[in-house]
Amino acid sequence: MKLFLSLLLFLVSLCSMAQDLIINELDADTPSTDTAEFIELKSTVPNFTTDGFILVFFNGSSNGGDSSYLVIDLNGYVTDNNGLLVLGGSEVVPYPQVLLADNIIQNGADAVGIYQASIDDFPEGTLANQNNLIDALVYGTNDAVDTELLALLGETVQYNDNGTTTTPRSIQRFVDAMGNESYVADTPTPRGENDGSGIPINPIAISVSQSQYNEGDVFDIVFTAEVNLSSDLNFTIGLSNGGFDTADFTGNLNLTILSGANSTSTAINLINDTADEGDEVLRIQFLDLVEPIVPANNNIEIRVVDDDFTMAQWGTPVNPTTGLVASTQPNGYYNSLDGLADIELRQALQNIIADPSMVRAQTYADVIDILLEADENPMNSNQVWLVYSEEGRPKLDLQTGSNSTGKWNREHTFPRSRGGFDSIEEDDIADGIDIFWTTEADSLRHGNSDAHALRAADAAENSSRGNQHYGEYVGPTGTLGSFRGDVARSVLYMEIRYNGLEVVNGFPDTVGQLGDLATLLDWHRNDPPDDFEMNRNNIVYQWQRNRNPFIDQPLLVEYIWGDNVGEVWNQPLSINVNTLSELIVYPNPAKDHVFISGLSNTTKFEIWTVDGTLVQRYTSIAQPLQLNLAPGLYIMKVEEGHQSVTRKLVVK
Known part of the structure; x- marks a missing residue:
């Protein structure tokens, strides 16, 4: 009898452990606002440590193969007074305890599972399974039922959040008086019990009238609680972020909302110093709120524009100068070309710019650092110059998420899909100028990160260009076309630098070919190299140890593709x-x-x-x-x- 009771207690204990943590709510598709998606976990007791648990997301699409695409280690987190832990995007209200990258939760048909396991047990692409599975939810946004994914996770129902409607919906767990569990799509309730019970929270919102100020400005930050306080609330905020610190502002960061009131504010004075620090971003963040007082929003970023930028001696491509920037090519860099023509001239040129004993390949992430210098706006050192739209854009406006409005990113003048090169996992690491790959003429994959053919571009315009050939794409309406010679020389460089690439007449569909050669030759002739292009050639040379010869020696284009083909080249x-x-x-x-x-x-x-x-x-x-x-x-x-x-x- 004692043995039987011991066994029964052991089984009850295992059941209790299995129910320690469950999926309480999921918003996988917030219409027009992928920054407000979240998942909410619930523990059977409040203030429960989630050490030893992981959260695994599975891709149910045909490409995803019902395998993992994201794993989150829950070590170090604790559920709140209601036993809730919200992991979500930056615009979830109240603010999530665990911030996720925007738009990272896929729509469906997909699944998410809680496992009592290590993240090492789920490398990317691991097939869904029930080993150490604690709870799982298979969901969709009006998708066909993924029966295979259901079977893999031991589930029988795929729940739908009606994500195509304009009104936000989330999949929420409910338990009736008889203990029966069900899931319903309803208005999202992050950090709140789905049935409205539990300890009420009081979120405090941060508000600022503008998202950008200049050095020397004074602005107010207002803090507003959802309901009036029953006692004085003392709290502290921080503004520091990266290079922005207490030397850059004055103002009170220790604040109080008085009993019976629901708001307070503080005035921040941005110090206008004489240092050229570049534009910076301050981040308003709560440092010490205690439940039931929680942030409604948090980590609010404010741009601080530095008026101490520098200007170069040379002009932008729309107001070009020449002769002010000297080439940094070594003495005799092109001497081996003299006296050659046709195929021999091409090969000798490739031997220079693809020399494996000299030339280096950097990662695609390194290219951002290269462009911040190589494409710097000559008129404002805090900006990059955008290749197609012919304007400056703050360096801070690099696109890092799905939002492309007002952002810049990296544009391949020879599109990846047409060149047949792409990123690998190591490309995501910016490891600096002194760490590089050995590269040669056959290293076509390195074309993905060759800065001679990558330019800072408006993110939306980059998307508009897509992989169009030049001639099909001629740039935005109303621009001067100051980029045309630049992009012509960059893609002609690519043909010589990498075996397998070719610039041809027309608009081909063959991978490795880009058009239109006649258009690009015309662009090269009518928009000769200027100081801006020579400066970027010098900077890229510092990183890659090779140069674009058609900037240094523009007439070479005629001897390889143009009017002087077949003639002997001499510098x-x-x-x-x-x-x-x-x-x-x-x-x-x-x-x-x-x-x-x-x-x-x-x-x-x-x-x-x-x-x-x-x-x-x-x-x-x-x-x-x-x-x-x-x-x-x-x-x-x-x-x-x-x-x-x-x-x-x-x-x-």
Whole structure:
């Protein structure tokens, strides 16, 4: 008899452990607001530690194969006075105890399960199973029933949250007086009992009139409780975030809502210092609220705009300058090209820019750090310059979630889907300039993170371009097209850098090919390299140890794809032809114009910087020749037929 009772008590104990934690509510699809999705767990007793439990989400789609796509370790968390623990997005109200990335909970048909296990037991892609399963919920948003997923988790019903309606719904657990359990789709009740019982909470909301202020501004933060307080409430807030700290503001952070009242406020003065710190973000956060007082919202971010930005000496692509930024190419970098033509010229060029003993490949995450410097707006060091929309955008507005409005991201000028390259898991780690992959001409996958062909772009415009060929895509309406030569040179670089890529005429569907070559050659010729492009070439070179040769030596494009195909290449500054020795350029030094004597049937006239950058080209010359050059030393090259001559030109 004693043995029987002991066995019975042991079985009851196991049942009790199995019911310690259950799925109480799930909102997997909040219409138009994926930032307000959440899952609520409930313990049988309040203030229950969830150590030893994990939460596993399963993808029931055909691609997901009823396997795990997200695992959350519940170690370190505790349920509240009502036994509830909410894990959710940033706009869940009241604010969740555990913040999840926005839009991370998939709609369905999917499932979520609580396991008494380790996260190591569920690597990504683990098939749903019942090993150590405590509770599970299979759900959908008006999806077909996933019978396989139900069977794998030992469930019989797939619950629907009616997620296609405009009114938010969540799947909620109810238990009737007889102990019968059921799930119903109803108005979400995060951090509250689904039947309205339990200890009432009193959420406090943070409100600010603007989401952005300038250094030197004063603004109020207002705190409002849902119901009046029955006693004085003392609480503390914090504003620090990253580089923004107590040296950047003054104001009271220790606050009180008096008994009988429901609000208080504090004034924050943003210090206008002289340091160029860049734009920063302060984060308003509660530090010490105690139940039943809870945050209604939290971690409210406010942009602080720094007016101490710097401006470069060179212009933006819409107001370009030339000759102010010198190429940092090593001496003799392109010497191996001289005297070559056709296939030999192509191969020699690839040998330089894909040299495995020199060239480095960085991760796709590293590209963000590269672009923050390489695509910096010359007119405002706190911004990046957007390639298609031709405008500056705060560096802080990098897209990190599903919201693309007003954000920027990384644009592949040679689209990934057309190039046949993509990210791998290691690409998600920004490990810095000194950690890199060895790469060569056959390393096509590294095209995914080649910064010579990646540009900062408006996120919405990037999506609009999609994987269109250039010529199909010509940029936003109303822009100047200042990006066209830049993107032309970047995709032509990709053809030479990586085996398997080709720029062709037309709009092909073959992976590895991008069009339209004729359009891109026209863009290259009509939008020559400028200082902005040379500066980014120099910066990318620091990271990748290779250069875009069509920025350094723009005329190379003609010898590989254009008018000079088949001709022998020699670097412009190495030409030593004296048959036009009578040609005279005056005045020299010049200011804004020059005259040229001794011309007869000139077919081509070019001006180069002393480091080999083409800055102006003319096919016909009207005297005097108008110059638009920064002060400095230049090389003038004149071609008549097969003869050419160079002259030094000083611009004062």
